[in-house]
Amino acid sequence: MKNKNILRLSMAQINTCVGDFEGNARKIISAIEQAKAQGSQIVCFPELSVCGYPPEDLLFKNSFIEENIRRLNQIKEKTSGIIAIVGTISRQKRLLFNSAAILADKKTIDIYRKIHLPNYGVFDEKRYFSSGEKFNLYEFRGFRVGVNICEDIWVEDGVINAQAQAGASLILTINASPYHTGKINLRQKMLKAQAKKNKVFIAYINLVGGQDELVFDGQSMLISDKGKVLSLAMAFKEDLKIIDIDLEKLPAKPKSKKIKVISICLPEQNNMLQPIPLAKIQKLQAMEEVFSALVLGTRDYALKNGFSKVILGLSGGIDSSLVAVIAAEALGRDNVIGAILPSRFNSPDSSDDAISLANNLGLKHITIPIQEIFEKYLDILNPHFSGQPWNTAEENLQARIRGNILMALSNKFGWLVLTTGNKSEMGVGYATLYGDMAGGFAVIKDVPKTLVYKLSKYCNQRDNKEIIPRRVMEKAPTAELRENQKDSDSLPAYETLDPILKYYIEEDLSVSDIIKKSFKQEDVLKTVRMVDTSEYKRRQSPPGVKITPRAFGRDRRMPIANKFKEALNNV
Secondary structure (H helix, E strand, C coil), X not given: CCECCEEEEXXXXXXXXXXXXXXXXXXXXXXXXXXXXXXCCEEECCCCCCCCCCCHHHHHCHHHHHHHHHHHHHHHCCCCCCEEEEEXXXXXXXXXXXXXXXXXXXXXXXXXXXXXXCCCCXXXXXXXXXXXXXXXXXXXXXXXXXXXXXXXXXXXXXXXXXXXXXCEEEEEEEECCECCCCHHHHHHHHHHHHHHHHCCEEEEEECEEXXXXXXXXXXXEEECCCCXXXXXXXXXXXXXXXXXXXXXXXXXXXXXXXXXXXXXXXXXXXXXXXCCCCCCCCCCCHHHHHHHHHHXXXXXXXXXXXXXXXXXXXXXXXXXXXXXXXXXXXXXXXXEEEEECCCCCCCHHHHHHHHHHHHHHCCEEEECCCHHHHHHHHHHHHHHHCCCCCCHHHHHHHHHHHHHHHHHHHHHHCCEEEECCCHXXXXXXXXXXXXXXXXXXXXXXXXXXXXHHHHHHHHHHHCCCXXXXXXXXXXXCCCCCCCCCCHHHCCCCHHHHHHHHHHHHHCXXXXXXXXXXXXCHHHHHHHHHHHHCCHHHHCCCCCCCCCCCCCCECCECCCCCCCCCHHHHCC
């Protein structure tokens, strides 16, 4: 039965690419057309959807700003019969603003300018944008609607509070909120609290896709004034989520005369709609969520940078096995090449396990033994190394030979090299510069070793078959750069190491505070020393998918030349 009291809203959860104005505009226009075809009166897009997020120093280029304005005008011409809320850049004199353009019937009705600019973690918006200072409300079919942008909704007693007090019953917030573990629960908790406190419905439209090391998970949602999640868009996928809001259920609000209100009208034929029932809300389980983030981040990094195929070193260890599974899921098995590069220190089991994994995934694999090359290096260096004991110099030579071979194959065939180091190794510097760190993208750079095992177990369980060989899951981790080498020779057990790293890197706890959490002093001191002395390595590592609350790179910035040593100063 048709209901004239329905407000039909489309949440256009799209995957943009920074600087792809043509592609981004095409997606926006396509979603507008789909929303109109479905009878939507309002369609909302993510933050900075015209130019992509985050544009960073491209914002210093005038040509970038001009192209954004040109494309927004192109989009505006497609808004006959519908209201579109589009994330864009706006300019006033020499100032730039992170903005939402309110478009309708081929007109720019208004521009909302983001008021609260985040300047923490991965965000650096105050470097580029000025803050907006005021807002207007929009009256549509007798109800007042507020628009805001991402950080605005997070601020207690901020913009949303003022919009609600001015009479807004529905808040449309457009976002580019990056993923990390636990983020969806954090968002929902905040949105539920804001909706209940301010007695408003909140439509939260989020970006989806990978952009460099950031992954945006989508999961756009509608929250009622009672704090109930009424609708949830797909995770890690583009989605045009169409929602019917019963206008009779929107809370009636006292209307302030102090705020400018802009009335928007649409043709009457859009007001009679066949109701769309609310779909069942589905959330991903923990491991499925992280795996999906890694897959999307890897796929988008490769494809958005023009790579259709990737190559990685297959050691027969658990890290490279997991990366291979992620890569095959992201790009398809025909686009992933595994390189097996054994030396005399690699056990036959390692090569067998690497081949088994490749066969289980259906990957092309090549074997290039490096022993002969390694011996040539030693012969050349012997006059200079003579009388010196074997140490990491000889060990790292092997890793660097492998890195050279992988990069040579990359150069010859145009394949992107994926590195296979995990967060635990990156944290303590248990990696070789220009060796196993050589490559274009570090898939599991932000995945602690203990999580690597959990994800590998998930990969085997989800298809109910052994993809990663059981022996790989069970054997002791080793770099195999010398006889009988084990990771435990150099590092605390990963079950001990990973929590220490979490406390030190993600929570900034002092050495003494970490020790108080029942860790051995020697383990904490050793770990912290290794972290503090390895910044120069991490600074030279490729980007990788961020999945924890605080990752290496733009999320954690430490000086390389640094005399403050936590292990010495804070015991």
